[in-house]
Amino acid sequence: MPVSMLRERLSEHRARRRANKELKAATRERFRIRLRRFAGHELHAEQLTQPIRVAHITDQHVGLVTPHKVQVEAVDIVNREKPDVVVLTGDFVCHSHAWLDELTALMRRFEAPVYGVLGNHDHWAGAKQVRRALRKGGVELLNNANTTITIQRQTLQLVGLDDAYTGHADRDKAIKGLNAKLPTLGLSHIAEEADGLWNAGVPLVLSGHTHAGQLTVARLNEWTIGRLAKHRFIHGLYGARASDGIHSGAVYVGAGIGAAVMPFRLGDRGNREVTLFELGARPGDLSEHHDEQDVVPIPDDHDEEAARAFAKERFAQRQAKKKKKR
Numbered sequence: 001m002p003v004s005m006l007r008e009r010l011s012e013h014r015a016r017r018r019a020n021k022e023l024k025a026a027t028r029e030r031f032r033i034r035l036r037r038f039a040g041h042e043l044h045a046e047q048l049t050q051p052i053r054v055a056h057i058t059d060q061h062v063g064l065v066t067p068h069k070v071q072v073e074a075v076d077i078v079n080r081e082k083p084d085v086v087v088l089t090g091d092f093v094c095h096s097h098a099w100l101d102e103l104t105a106l107m108r109r110f111e112a113p114v115y116g117v118l119g120n121h122d123h124w125a126g127a128k129q130v131r132r133a134l135r136k137g138g139v140e141l142l143n144n145a146n147t148t149i150t151i152q153r154q155t156l157q158l159v160g161l162d163d164a165y166t167g168h169a170d171r172d173k174a175i176k177g178l179n180a181k182l183p184t185l186g187l188s189h190i191a192e193e194a195d196g197l198w199n200a201g202v203p204l205v206l207s208g209h210t211h212a213g214q215l216t217v218a219r220l221n222e223w224t225i226g227r228l229a230k231h232r233f234i235h236g237l238y239g240a241r242a243s244d245g246i247h248s249g250a251v252y253v254g255a256g257i258g259a260a261v262m263p264f265r266l267g268d269r270g271n272r273e274v275t276l277f278e279l280g281a282r283p284g285d286l287s288e289h290h291d292e293q294d295v296v297p298i299p300d301d302h303d304e305e306a307a308r309a310f311a312k313e314r315f316a317q318r319q320a321k322k323k324k325k326r
């Protein structure tokens with residue numbers, strides 16, 4: 001074989017290897033799951049003698065759009081961190097019941113006790129079936145309810161709101177019988193429900209729904225989730241974790257693991273995310289991804305009642321449409 005041909009083949013081989021390497025790196029980046037850590041609220045530090053580690057995942061959207069190996073990897077990351085409890089803040093499915101067996105199996109993979117609340121996609125797909133699949137997987141759902149769990153001889157109180165986006169949240173029902181002296185953590189798919197829970201004595205609320213905007217370069221997510229979708233909380237930590245004697249609080253919006261429509265995620269904030277909260281640690285005790293952020297301003301006043309009525313109406317319309325199709 002002439003030398004020129006040999007050179008050509010060698011260069012082709014190198015180009016192919018380079019392309020493969022780049023493809024592998026791109027895949028790794030696409031599947032990347034960030035592990036973020038935060039301290040809890042100061043009130044937790046006052047109430048707990050031993051720290052409690054809570055792992056938070058949201059918006060798993062088990063289904064076609066998100067590779068199942070990403071789902072498994074997220075659960076494995078949680079297990080490696082050995083949390084005392086795992087909390088999930090909704091959107092377990094995408095659009096149907098097609099992946100409920102996989103969802104059940106995934107839930108069984110968690111090694112710590114799991115608690116959760118539903119999201120809008122779970123209601124759209126059929127809450128009854130999603131609830132059944134989750135219960136089969138060992139998840140305790142808090143449908144506008146609260147409960148207590150014992151961890152290292154300490155009691156942690158969990159409050160769960162059903163999905164506010166589809167009009168299923170009932171705060172009064174969820175907080176009924178809460179013990180104000182116990183360390184408490186709130187769960188709500190929609191972060192905008194946090195203020196109401198702070199007023200009821202829940203100092204920290206974990207949530208999801210926004211997927212952090214998924215495309216977060218050049219602060220594009222602030223425009224799409226803030227200005228267009230009118231969410232005050234886009235991604236990360238907002239509010240105050242200082243215990244100042246009045247009812248104030250913080251809310252955390254997780255970036256989520258999956259997606260229901262568009263699989264792409266761009267920018268650090270848009271990466272898939274597992275979050276660990278060290279309840280009992282004071283803010284500043286550990287290195288955190290960021291401090292409490294300012295709320296993103298919304299151009300018009302967000303009328304909560306009107307938004308809820310609109311969401312309820314939209315939910316009813318979708319259900320009617322589904323019924324008609326059947």
Ligand SMILES: [Fe+2]
Pocket residue numbers: 059061091119121209210211260
């Ligand atoms: Fe979602």
